[in-house]
Amino acid sequence: MTLTRVTKGVIICAVLIFFLFPIVILVMQSLTPGGRIFYPTIEQFKSFTLNNYYEVFFNPYLVDLIFLLENSLIISGASACAATIIGSIGGYAFARFKFKGDDNLKVWILSFKFFPPIAVVLPLFLLFTRSHLYDTYQGMILIYTVFNLPFSIWLMTSFIEDIPKEIEESARIDGCGFFQGFFRVTIPLTAGGLVTTALFNFIFAWNEFLLALCLTQNSVMPMTVGLATFVGMSGINWGYIASSSSFMVLPIIVLCVILQKYIVRGLTFGALKE
Numbered sequence: 001m002t003l004t005r006v007t008k009g010v011i012i013c014a015v016l017i018f019f020l021f022p023i024v025i026l027v028m029q030s031l032t033p034g035g036r037i038f039y040p041t042i043e044q045f046k047s048f049t050l051n052n053y054y055e056v057f058f059n060p061y062l063v064d065l066i067f068l069l070e071n072s073l074i075i076s077g078a079s080a081c082a083a084t085i086i087g088s089i090g091g092y093a094f095a096r097f098k099f100k101g102d103d104n105l106k107v108w109i110l111s112f113k114f115f116p117p118i119a120v121v122l123p124l125f126l127l128f129t130r131s132h133l134y135d136t137y138q139g140m141i142l143i144y145t146v147f148n149l150p151f152s153i154w155l156m157t158s159f160i161e162d163i164p165k166e167i168e169e170s171a172r173i174d175g176c177g178f179f180q181g182f183f184r185v186t187i188p189l190t191a192g193g194l195v196t197t198a199l200f201n202f203i204f205a206w207n208e209f210l211l212a213l214c215l216t217q218n219s220v221m222p223m224t225v226g227l228a229t230f231v232g233m234s235g236i237n238w239g240y241i242a243s244s245s246s247f248m249v250l251p252i253i254v255l256c257v258i259l260q261k262y263i264v265r266g267l268t269f270g271a272l273k274e
Contacts, residue, residue, distance in 0.1 A: 023249070029242035052243035065244060068226040072206060073251070074137060075222060079144035080201035084194060086145070087152020088160075092182060094153065095160035096168075106154060113150040121214045128215055135217045143215065144205040151204070152197050159193030160186060195262035203252060223248045 031048040056065050094106055124143065125134070133139030163186060171181045187194070209224040216225060223244070230240040256263065 026242055026249075027246055029238055030246045032242075033239065052239040053247075056240050056244050056247075062240070063221075063226045063229050065223075065226070065247065068221060068223040069247075069251075071137075071220050072222040072224075072248075075140045075144065075220065076202050076205035078137070078141045079148065079205045080198045082141065082145040083148040083152045083201045084156075084198040087149055087197060088156045088187070088190070088194060090149075090153040091156025091158075091160050092186065094157040096165070106157065109150045110154045111150075113147070113154075117147070117210050121210065124211070125214055134215060135219045137220050139215060140212065140220055140222075143211055144208065147208075147211075148201045148204050152201060155197045155200070156190070156193060159190045159197075163189050192262050192264075195259055199255060199259060199263060202255070206252065 028048075030052050031050070033047060033049060033051065056062055094102060128134040128139050133142070167189070168181045168185055171185045172178075176184060206222075207224065208222075209228075212222045212225050213228070216222065227241055227244050227248070230237045230244070
């Protein structure tokens with residue numbers, strides 16, 4: 001019994017070290033002058049400073065990190081909500097209404113998620129410039145919603161399929177209409193799945209770089225594109241990149257910690273179903 005616990009503890013520690021190591025190195029780079037900590041030494045540890053953070057927040061010649069954060073939060077949050085709402089409706093249709101070729105259609109929809117964005121960047125750029133969506137919140141929210149929608153539909157379909165149809169039928173017998181049953185019965189029962197889907201959509205939009213680079217300029221530039229400005233002709237300022245990246249991953253960590261129980265419930269939903 002004791003040996004089993006020790007083995008589990010060692011495995012858990014090894015996994016934590018493996019996944020936390022990049023974050024630890026990132027934070028250490030952000031605290032090192034110039035961010036150069038590829039070969040850590042005791043002298044570098046003694047020279048830890050917050051100067052990199054001060055520069056990226058208060059240097060008027062650098063990008064406004066708070067402005068970039070606001071853009072990323074607006075675009076990622078709005079697109080995640082839109083993709084989750086539309087995806088829940090599409091997932092309900094696939095889960096409750098069976099028709100010939102529905103499985104093939106689901107696979108076809110999911111395949112769009114793996115479509116390389118670089119293949120459509122030029123057509124999207126021309127479309128956005130001519131429709132006045134270039135460098136706007138509306139354009140970025142729209143394109144992120146479209147790209148995350150296949151994943152939302154696929155994930156929500158599996159969540160809704162785990163809910164017995166008899167529950168909805170009982171609600172209809174009690175007087176609930178079709179839409180009332182959907183919003184008052186199905187949606188509350190898939191709360192964990194909705195939170196999980198929304199969080200994944202938020203992370204996908206938050207980390208996206210290529211589309212944001214080509215379809216934004218200054219007005220709605222997100223943090224991923226803003227970090228690229230620290231790469232110049234004279235070199236790469238690793239300290240600025242590390243400090244900005246540390247600040248960028250903070251909202252994701254906070255969200256995951258706050259929504260942890262919903263994520264676990266959503267990812268394990270239906271796991272014990274007979």
